[in-house]
Structures are given as structure tokens and as C-alpha cells.
Amino acid sequence: MTTTPVTPPVSILLVDDQPERATMVAGQLTAAGYNLLAQLSSAEGLLFQVEKHRPDIVLIDIESPDRDILESLSVINQHNPTPVAMFSARGGADFITSAVEAGVSAYMAEGLSAERVAPAIEIAMAQFRSYQQLRQSLARTQQQLDERKVIERAKGLLMARKNISEQAAHQTLRTLAMNSNSTMRNVAEQIVTHLQSPVN
């Protein structure tokens, strides 16, 4: 990754323990022409990395307790001029609100203009958000799979015990769900528990 001598792109250090999300963020940032200095999966060695690379921005998960290391760099060590400060420009609280929602926190080098770094942070925020959506949709898919599994199981048990067809079993489940104002899944779960217990 080489920088053009005229206008060096904003340099970024990314700290993320979610490898898939890190890849998404890193990919978008690089595609947008930013200089991704390093990608760390934990804050171990973060101080060393910051001192070595002198990044313009450090991006880190807002929930990461490791970000406290960056907080201390920003103010505590007077004699240590590592230029890292909390980023909060572009309308202040509004920007923080969207950062908090996306789950990104960012620290930027002192003296850098907020306008220069804000687009990079917005890219990260967008990637964090789509990762969130991806996870949610994965969770939904998993839920649907589980649901289908338990319904198939209940149908199988009904077919075996009551000696009825697959279609009749399906109809039974549907009627039970409608009559008890419940979901097919709930009814199926009840049937599985019921028909499985040795007492019956």
C-alpha cells in the first residue's frame, strides 16, 4: 500500500475482534482510497501499534473495553505526545448518536480536520450497520430453519401415532394453532413434548 506523495490519504488503524466485520470495513475503506495501516483483532499491542504507525484515525468497537487504552493516550500522558483524541466532530451529538447506533467509536489524531476524516468514519459506520443487519438476518434464517424442523418432527409423530397422512397432520397442526390462537411452531413444540413423554 503506497501513498501518493502529493496528498497522502488518511491513514487508519482498525481494531475489531469480529473478523468478518473487520474484512467488510477494511475492504470498503481500501476501496475508497484510504490507507489501512493495520488491522488488529485485539488491543494487545495497541499502544505499540499506535506509536509505530501514528494513524490519523483509530476505529474500534464502541463496546470494546480496550478503547480505554485510547482514552488514556488522549489525555493522561502529558509527556507522551501520541496524538490521539476522541472524534466527535460534524454536528457533535448527532454524529455520536449515529456512531453509537452503529457501534463504532473513533479516535483521531490531534490537529486533523474533522471534515477530512469524517467520510472514513461514515464508511465504517455503514459497514458496522450492514454487519448488524447481516447478523440479524442470519439469526432469522436460523430461526426459520428451527421452526421448519420442529414442525416436520411434530407432523412425523402425528402421522405415526394417529396413522394419518402428511397432509392431514399438517391440517391438524394448523387447526390447533388457529383454535388456540398460537403459532404452528408453538403447537408443534407442544406436540413433540407431549407425544415424546413416556407416560403417554
Next chain:
Amino acid sequence: MSSLQAEKPNLKLLYLRLTDSAPLIIAHELGYFARYGLNVELQRETSWATLRDKLIGGAADAAAILAPVPLTLNQTLPSCEEQLVSGLILSCNGNAITLSRALYESLNISAAEDASEAPDIGAALKSFMQTRADSDAPLTFASVYPFASHTLQLRHWLASAGIDPDRDVRIVVLPPEQMVDHLRRGDIDGYCVGEPWNTLAVQEGIGVIATPSNALMPAMPEKVLAVTRSWHETNPATHLALRAALLDACGWLSDRGQRRDAIAILARPEYLDLSQATIAASLNDELITSSDHTPIANPGWHLFAHPQTEHGRPTEQKARELLALCKEIAQVDGGSAQLFRSDLYQQTLDFMRHRQLDSTSTV
């Protein structure tokens, strides 16, 4: 109940795993929030920086936060237009400075000194540091936030022993609940943190308490109830109800007779998730400096707000005193002292008095 229409009855409050988060937990468990028409959800956070940003970003309504945080927001979030205001100091004191067992043992403190009520550990640390070579890695101490009473207390303790907190040691920031693990791993040589994380290190045999914070700076404001200025302006009645409920809870906690129940509640998995024996020490004003020592009395380890004392009143004078100490760490803006709102505290007292009158007159 006297008429108080909360603009926003459903609230989310943030706190950290610390003994002095007790007012929020007690107000929740004993129904003080409900008494004022509030339905509160408590959310535990790990780090002060995360809690601060969630509060500023509007992900929560209010939080128990370190007293200097609202005053120094300009330094930690430069160019943030939002401000944090406080109308209630929840508690004073509550911290201690702990050294790793290994560091303590290399100080060669005499048996007689060790057995005394207040051994001069600072002086011993200073002598020990003089024997160390320049090439030795500097001793590392941890605080919980750049502008925290903990940083101020740690710096004060080091400086009064003749140790320069900027040059002679390294001070880093770690979340309170990670202190003990870092001390065990040897990443740090000591820390200043709120209870129960000092007592826990002692009970696990990996740390020795050098001093409780109240011995350094008595009645120093520790945790405040903070909301953003815009939230306060939109929800003044809700804010008042919140302060009243929490002042009730603080008053309940001030009664030593209630502490046993408080310990049992705080210990639960959803709150501090630690043993009752660990939480009990500071709430019982008992200082156990080392696992081989008997407890000594440390009255006022936690001073909770109470309508009859001034501990809970956030005055500009108190804010200015904190800011003066913060100036040692970095340039701070003295104008922020007015974010401590004594008028809001007075409003809470007046409201609670009227409410009491109302309830006695209707009986």
C-alpha cells in the same frame, strides 16, 4: 402523590459493576422509581467511555457517572455540542489504591510497620523506586478514566510520597471490572478503583490495599446522576422524579442497618455478580488491607447522599474544586462548573418536602 407528570415514564439507566452503583439498583429493587411513576430499565456497561458515549448519543436517558465526567466533557469529546448536567451527587468516596502482592513484598516493609494501622506504604514505594535502575520498565498504575477521582487520588497519593505521577510512573486507563485480572497477569503494578475491586484483589491474595480514598481526600464527590442538557430541557419533571427516587434510595442506603439487604441484592448475577463477602467489606466500613490482616474500621468509605446532609448537593464550589485538581492532568475549561446544578438539588428537596406534607395531610 403530589402531581408530577413525568414526560417520559419509561427510562433506561446505565451503570457499571461497582458497589456505589447501589442507589440505582436499590431504587429499582425497592420500588422507589415506581413510587414516582417511573418504569426504569437498568443496563450494565463495562467501560466509562462506552457509558459516556451511549449517554451522549441518546442510547440511554441517564447514568450514574464519575463526578468529573460532566465537567471535563470538552477535553474527552472535543467539539461535542452536547453537555451533561447533574442535579444529584449520589455518593462520595468509595475507592482505594491497591498494589500487587509482588510489588508490596518488594517494598520490604517491616513487620512492625506492616502490622500498624496505617503503614507508610508511599514512603516505602519511593525508597524502592530509588533502588531501581533507569533501564527498568517504569511501574504501571491504572485508573478507570482520564478525568476520574481515581486518577486524582492516585496522583495525589504518589505526589505526597515524593513520586512524580507524570515522570516516575506510567498511568493507564482500564475498565474497573478488568483491574483484578490485569493485576493478576502482572500487566499493572497497582491501581485506584472503586469497591469491590480492591477487596476482591485482597481476598484473592493478589493485592494489598495501600490506602482507601477517603483517607486521602475526605468526602470527595464520586458518582453523580447525569443527563444531557437537551434531555433535561425536554424532560424536567421526569428528571425531578428520577432525582427524588434516587435520593430516597441514597437515604435508605445511608442507614447502616439496611446495608445487609443491600449487599445481598448487589451480589446477584444481574448486578455485580460477585460474592456477598466481597461486597460486604466497604459497605460495612471494614478495610481489609491484606489477606493476612484483620479488618480495621474505615468509617465513611461510602457516603451516600441524604436529604439531611450536604453530600448530595452538587454545588459550583465542589465542581471548581474538582476542576482545580483536573488541571494537573490537562488543560480544562473552568466554565463547566455550572453543570453542577445546586438549584436542581434544592428543587428535589422542596418537592420531597411538599410530597411528604401532602401525604401526611391526606392521612
